[in-house]
Every structure is written in C-alpha cells, then in structure tokens.
Amino acid sequence: MSQTAVRRRSPLALVAVRLMSFLAVLGPGFITANVDNDPGGILQYSQAGAQFGYQLLWMLIPTTVALIVVQEMAARMGAVTGKGLSDLIREEFGLRATFFTMLVLGIADFINIVSEFAGLASGMGIFGVSKYIVVPIGAVMVWTLIVRGRYKPVERVLIVASLIYFAYPVSAFFAKPDWDLVLKQTVMPTLSSQPEYLAAIIGLVGTTITPWMQFYLQAAVVERGVDTRHYSMCRLDVVVGCIVTDVIAFFIVVACGATIYHTNHPEITDVAQAAVALAPFAGKFASLLFAVGLINASLLSAAILPLATSYNICEGLGFESGVDKRFSEAPIFYWLYTFLVFGAAAVVLIPNLPLLKLILFSNVANGILLPFVVVYMLLLVNRPRLMGTFKNKPWQNWVAWSTAAIMITLTAVFIYNTIRDMGKT
DSSP: OOHHHHHHHHHHHHHHHHHHHHHHHOSHHHHHHHHTSSHHHHHHHHHHHHHHTTTTGGGHHHHHHHHHHHHHHHHHHHHHHOSOHHHHHHHHHOHHHHHHHHHHHHHHHHHHHHHHHHHHHHHHHTTTOOHHHHHHHHHHHHHHHHHSSOHHHHHHHHHHHHHGGGHHHHHHHHTOOOHHHHHHHHHSOOOOOOHHHHHHHHHHHHHHSOHHHHHHHHHHHHHHTOOGGGHHHHHHHHHHHHHHHHHHHHHHHHHHHHTGGGTTOOOOSSHHHHHHHHHHHHOHHHHHHHHHHHHHHHHHHHHHHHHHHHHHHHHHHTOOOOTTSOTTTSHHHHHHHHHHHHHHHHHHTSTTOOHHHHHHHHHHHHHHHHHHHHHHHHHHHTOHHHHGGGSOOHHHHHHHHHHHHHHHHHHHHHHHHHHHHHHHO
C-alpha cells in the first residue's frame, strides 16, 4: 500500500481507535445516569409535563450541568484512588460517619427499590398482568442476572437495556408537540412563584441527582479496572451518560406536555397513568412505547439499585464485595443483595400498601443524605494526598461548591415541602 493511501486512511484509523477506546470504557457512567430515570424519575418528569406543559424544560440544562459536575468527581476519585466512595469515607472520616451514612442510604435505597418493583407492577398492569405474577418473576430475573453473572457480561446486558429508554423520544414525536414552543421554553426560563411550580423544580433536581448514584458510579469504575491512563475516556462516558439521561427526561416532559397538559392539567399519582393517557392523543403505539420504557426502567433499576446499595454498605463496613467474586468469597455482599431484591418485591405484594407515602419518605431520606455526600466528595477530591495532580482545579471547585450550595438550599426546601405534603396525605 502506498504512503499516500496510508496517509489518507490514517484519520479514519485514528477515529476508529478512539471509538474502540471509548467503547472499552463505556459502561459505568452511561448505566448509572440512565438508571436514574427509574419509575420515580419518570413519574416526576411526567408530572412536570402534565402540570406545566413545556415550562420546566429550561431546568434540565442547569440540572444536567450539576449532574455532570458531581458524577465526574465520583468517577475521577475511583480512577485515581482505586477505591469506592464508601471506602474513602470510612478511611478519611471514620467508622461513625460511615455507619450513619450507610444507615440512611440503606433505608432510602430499600424504599426506592420497593418503588422500582411497584413501577414494574404498574407497567405490566397496563397489559393486564397481575403484580402477584410479574413481581416475583422480575425479582428472580434480576437476582439471577447479577448473582449468576460476571461483571462484563452483566454490564453489556445493562447497556443494551439502557438503550430501550429511546422509546421515550419516539413517543414524544408521536405526540406531535409544538417544536417551536418546545425550543423557546427550553432556552428561555419561565419563572413563577407558585408553590406547585417551585415544588416541581425541586423535585426535578432531587430526582436527577441522588446519593446512591455517586457511590455506585465510583464502585463501578473501580471494579471495571479504570485507572488514570483510561480516565479521559471514562470521563467521556460519564458526560455522555449524563446528557443522554436528561435528553430522555426532556422527551418524557415533551410527550406529557403535548398531550396530558391539555386535559385540565391532571395530577399523575401513578406513572402508568401517563402511558394510558397518551393513547387518545398520540395513538396506541406511542402509549405502548411509553409503557415498555417504564417496564424496562423498572427492571433495570431493580437490578442496579440493590447492587449499588450492596456495594456501598459492604465497602463502608469493610466486607468483600463485587460481581466478579463468588458467593463464597463475598457472602455478605450477595446475601444483602438477595435480601434487598426479594424483600422489596415482597413489600410490593402487600395489599393496599401506601406506596406514595413510602416514596415520599425515601425522598426525605435522600434529601437529608445528599448534602453530606456532596460535601464528603468535595473534601476528598481536594486532598492532594489522595488525588495528587488530579484534585479539583480552582474553577472546578467554584462550580462544584456553587452546585453543592444550590443543591443544599433546594434540598432543604424540598424536605420541608415533602414533610408538609406527607402531613396532608
């Protein structure tokens, strides 16, 4: 082959090499961000579109920036230190702080796992399948995937499952929104002092940035074996994941804003209501896709959230953990995962269970824990002894601390509003 031909092909070859490098580290950031669009998140986005149309779309831009900032710090700490966030908190702040963090996180996560199985029951209920059939089957499926699998094959399955979220953009296009108005309200903030509007803003932030995500992402980066040599591609994975997850959220809001918003602005208390309500406006196919997205989100979250919780607690308390380990090598890790999956599934099968109150309670627990987690992360990522030259730069600290301050303020208001709402229900 001539030198000219080699030179002509070299840019393409370079792109191919970079693409292969990206695919090699694709996983932790992409999966973590997409799992955040769980039934609770879908409910929040659906409610935002149903109540306010496209007016809250602008909030997704600063929320995405905040999500990228926080997630990138978690991934960077994992790549540089080779340790999970729970490990670092225990080593740097002591067992007492770790125990409190793990206790609150465990309680909040368990209730969130209950809501994942409730979402599965709700989604399959659209097709007439009883929760007493689908919930046990779903629990066995996710348990088998994680406990009997190994990390890389499991991760591939989770990546493929994450791609099913693109059912929501298709649903949004079938809803035939006013794209000019969508674009306008995405880039031009709509401000309002209505308590319902403020509560919706707080809810959007609260459901997008959650404590468990930071623990799971850092643990996944460590288990994947990512180090400083591969970190640039890992960071790209995180950024892409954050953008994709909020693009999906954008289309959920658009789909409900183009349809349900025009039916007297109803309050959605069950995420399956959004899928059913789409049918008269966007057609049965759009409604079906929305329901499929909900079922997929429920199963994906029901697999990942117990896994994240098991990682966090075992790391924090010094037990062996990891999907690549055998049951006999990490018994606490696997037994904890088993309890979280089947315990949460059993709770959903209780007749007349007030799931809405449980979800509100988990939001309070997440809200209490989130400021602690963000401050821990900022203190850790700025320690030269841990991070060396990879510690935050001044501009990163400015962005991160500003994000933390805003999140703490919003969290305080969110907790107040949630406790007030719990008193009304």
